[in-house]
Amino acid sequence: MAKIYNQAYLKDTIVPLEQANVGIASSAVLYGLSVYTVFPVVATKNGLSAFRLRDHYNRLLNSAKIIGIDTFANNWTYDSFTQAVSELVSANQFTETVFVRATVHVTAQVAGAKSRGLETQLSLFAYEAVPILSPTGVRLKTSVWRRTPDYSIPSRAKVNGAYVNSVLGKQDAIDSGYDDCLFLDALGHVCELSASNIFIVRDGVLITPKSSTDILEGINRKTILELAADMNISTLEREIDLTEVYIADEAFACGTSTGIAPIIEVDARKIGFGATPLTKGIKEKYTSILNGGDTSSKKYFTRFDTQFPQAKDDDTAKDNWG
Numbered sequence: 001m002a003k004i005y006n007q008a009y010l011k012d013t014i015v016p017l018e019q020a021n022v023g024i025a026s027s028a029v030l031y032g033l034s035v036y037t038v039f040p041v042v043a044t045k046n047g048l049s050a051f052r053l054r055d056h057y058n059r060l061l062n063s064a065k066i067i068g069i070d071t072f073a074n075n076w077t078y079d080s081f082t083q084a085v086s087e088l089v090s091a092n093q094f095t096e097t098v099f100v101r102a103t104v105h106v107t108a109q110v111a112g113a114k115s116r117g118l119e120t121q122l123s124l125f126a127y128e129a130v131p132i133l134s135p136t137g138v139r140l141k142t143s144v145w146r147r148t149p150d151y152s153i154p155s156r157a158k159v160n161g162a163y164v165n166s167v168l169g170k171q172d173a174i175d176s177g178y179d180d181c182l183f184l185d186a187l188g189h190v191c192e193l194s195a196s197n198i199f200i201v202r203d204g205v206l207i208t209p210k211s212s213t214d215i216l217e218g219i220n221r222k223t224i225l226e227l228a229a230d231m232n233i234s235t236l237e238r239e240i241d242l243t244e245v246y247i248a249d250e251a252f253a254c255g256t257s258t259g260i261a262p263i264i265e266v267d268a269r270k271i272g273f274g275a276t277p278l279t280k281g282i283k284e285k286y287t288s289i290l291n292g293g294d295t296s297s298k299k300y301f302t303r304f305d306t307q308f309p310q311a312k313d314d315d316t317a318k319d320n321w322g
């Protein structure tokens, strides 16, 4: 179990974690009606900095929009959201890289099965950045459960209740002795893992399911596509058949809580031939960006000065970035 930091944020203030609670009669509890995101706050040599904060805020906003949780957009802006994250960082004085979970809960009580015009509260808490999959290699089982389609519970929206689908898939994989599941869509195309996106390599091309294949549009997936372009690696976003994963030269999972984890086996079939040059190259670049040490790191980070908790977006922090 990862350690959770003691100071959390709820509604509009910092509170001790044990007091950061949402009511048992709220739609968040009754229907899983909350949207969320998880982003790293990295201890770089330039101070504590959040990775791709604007992208995370935008995805949270879009998730709320898809589900119809309209009060979030009415009550919060990117600046006020960033200020709340600053307060969390300042209250906890992190000395290590952490993951921050930001959730918009529908806190209205016995409101029935609806989403608009209801009270919402933002919560933030931070926990130790422990990866959810082994960085040395993961074994996957194709899920007996299909990914929830866009016409049912959209995977593009990061909504808490939809994670029952992930729990079903992951638990089935663990029960069968694997590390995680590989979800397929209703037509049998490869989607993603329970909480990570997937890339495969075929003939030197990096391929990932297109965003209309019932996936979460992962922020690390987007980062990897950008890095690959910088590194002159060809990329494709298209439908992927399951058997293409079986015969891929390389495959890896990615996500905030995953980092980049090589996929070494799927359904009792070994992936590739042992060497994973492309995965290795991407992972090296990605790691150096996330550590804050790469020349292009600064464009991805929002820096927090814990003494003066006014967050600065990367481009206003040029003077202080190495």
Ligand code: PMP
Pocket: 038, 166, 192, 193, 194, 195, 196, 197, 215, 216, 217, 218, 219, 220, 221, 254, 255, 256, 257
């Ligand atoms: N897919 C699912 C279902 C996820 O829960 C996650 C984790 N948020 C991802 C993919 C990866 O997304 P990200 O890169 O934004 O962490």
